[in-house]
Amino acid sequence: SDDYRQMWKELGLDLDAHDALLGVLGQAYQDIYLAQKQRPEGMGYFDFVMSEVHGLRIKELVDEKAAGRKIVGSYCVFVPEEIVLAANATLVGLCSGADFATEDVERMLPRNTCALIKSSFGFKLGKVCPYLESADMIVGENTCDGKKKAYESLAGLVDNLYVMDLPQVKSENGKALLKAEFLRFKAAVEKLTGVTITAERLKDGIQTVNAKRAALHRLSALRKTDPAPVSGLDGLLVNQVFFYDNPARFTASVNKICDELEKRIAAEEGVFAKKTPRILVSGCPQAVPNWKLPMIVETAGAVIVGEESCVGERGTRNLTDDSGQTVEEMLDAIVDRYFQVDCAIFTPNPDRLDHIQQMVAETKADGVIHYGLQFCQPYLMESIPVEKALEDRQIPCLRLETDYSMEDVGQLKTRVEAFVEQL
Numbered sequence: 445s446d447d448y449r450q451m452w453k454e455l456g457l458d459l460d461a462h463d464a465l466l467g468v469l470g471q472a473y474q475d476i477y478l479a480q481k482q483r484p485e486g487m488g489y490f491d492f493v494m495s496e497v498h499g500l501r502i503k504e505l506v507d508e509k510a511a512g513r514k515i516v517g518s519y520c521v522f523v524p525e526e527i528v529l530a531a532n533a534t535l536v537g538l539c540s541g542a543d544f545a546t547e548d549v550e551r552m553l554p555r556n557t558c559a560l561i562k563s564s565f566g567f568k569l570g571k572v573c574p575y576l577e578s579a580d581m582i583v584g585e586n587t588c589d590g591k592k593k594a595y596e597s598l599a600g601l602v603d604n605l606y607v608m609d610l611p612q613v614k615s616e617n618g619k620a621l622l623k624a625e626f627l628r629f630k631a632a633v634e635k636l637t638g639v640t641i642t643a644e645r646l647k648d649g650i651q652t653v654n655a656k657r658a659a660l661h662r663l664s665a666l667r668k669t670d671p672a673p674v675s676g677l678d679g680l681l682v683n684q685v686f687f688y689d690n691p692a693r694f695t696a697s698v699n700k701i702c703d704e705l706e707k708r709i710a711a712e713e714g715v716f717a718k719k720t721p722r723i724l725v726s727g728c729p730q731a732v733p734n735w736k737l738p739m740i741v742e743t744a745g746a747v748i749v750g751e752e753s754c755v756g757e758r759g760t761r762n763l764t765d766d767s768g769q770t771v772e773e774m775l776d777a778i779v780d781r782y783f784q785v786d787c788a789i790f791t792p793n794p795d796r797l798d799h800i801q802q803m804v805a806e807t808k809a810d811g812v813i814h815y816g817l818q819f820c821q822p823y824l825m826e827s828i829p830v831e832k833a834l835e836d837r838q839i840p841c842l843r844l845e846t847d848y849s850m851e852d853v854g855q856l857k858t859r860v861e862a863f864v865e866q867l
């Protein structure tokens with residue numbers, strides 16, 4: 445609508461480029477999502493969210509800002525939403541899953557940079573991301589080499605970048621570093637909002653985020669059923685919207701889908717026939733609108749039953765203990781919770797392999813597809829021992845390496861079909 449155009453203009457978006465992006469996104473959504481059969485009715489909410497992803501949700505953020513609330517943008521699940529909410533700010537995810545302004549990006553970053561980092565730069569340089577432009581603070585983090593060096597360059601493009609240091613080893617020292625960095629982040633967010641985090645506010649923040657996570661845990665548990673009551677495409681979409689939506693509304697909407705799925709399961713209804721080969725996807729995060737892999741898998745005669753990914757269970761697995769009485773106690777609980785995230789930037793990282801196997805068992809997956817973004821050293825390096833360990837345990841594994849382009853879709857489809865065939 446005209447109101448939205450005015451809003452986008454005020455945020456500094458390039459309206460023509462943005463129109464082009466929304467056009468492509470809308471078409472992809474139509475072809476990939478709306479073309480699916482037997483979708484749960486509750487997905488209608490997520491269709492609406494996606495149709496309004498740069499409209500209504502941005503209007504809400506702009507209204508929050510007008511009322512004095514601050515917006516914090518993040519590129520990693522290590523940024524604690526509990527702390528952001530407790531300081532009366534809203535957290536939004538900024539990772540993006542589509543190529544944009546590639547020529548401009550490759551003047552700033554080496555060609556052999558992963559698609560996720562390139563995409564984040566493309567959305568900034570192309571002026572097409574209203575989330576990035578609404579953010580009062582953008583949080584980068586020292587995770588992989590690609591991201592940590594890219595933030596040095598991003599600092600020249602935005603004036604509100606905050607960089608969080610992160611440990612690389614799960615040691616006592618590593619944990620002390622995470623705690624020190626969370627304390628420094630807390631002070632920075634308090635300074636941004638002018639709100640001091642009290643025990644009551646922090647408990648509220650923890651409970652709000654836990655409720656979102658618990659709703660996703662419920663959804664994951666329902667996806668364990670055969671026939672699968674919901675597609676992997678839709679499961680991924682819910683996990684993607686987790687990063688953008690109003691938290692309370694998101695929780696309610698996921699729980700509503702779960703109610704519907706429980707009825708489907710009781711009636712033995714599914715999106716695919718019983719005994720359809722079941723795939724667990726493991727690896728790099730798949731940010732909106734990166735739907736390439738599930739689209740390929742689910743048109744190749746298989747169903748995705750879980751995501752071992754930061755846009756998935758790695759990001760949402762554990763709740764934060766909310767029983768603390770003081771800010772200090774609850775901060776310790778937050779550190780404990782985040783310290784368990786088994787990102788491949790950690791060395792060594794044995795928990796991730798355990799979690800993959802645990803998810804295979806729980807979801808009754810017939811095989812694992814390891815999703816690696818080209819040039820992502822942490823996950824591509826780790827994929828080789830992961831594949832070996834899984835195959836040693838008779839769990840078939842297919843290692844894929846790809847990017848956001850559509851050029852290799854045919855080739856990937858052939859490989860996925862061959863893999864599914866032998867399950």
Ligand code: BJ8
Nearest residue numbers: 520521558587588728754787820
């Ligand atoms: S906690 S996975 S969200 S860092 S794909 S940019 S690793 S080269 S995204 Fe991540 Fe946090 Fe870890 Fe999760 Fe680098 Fe690899 Fe690119 Fe990546």
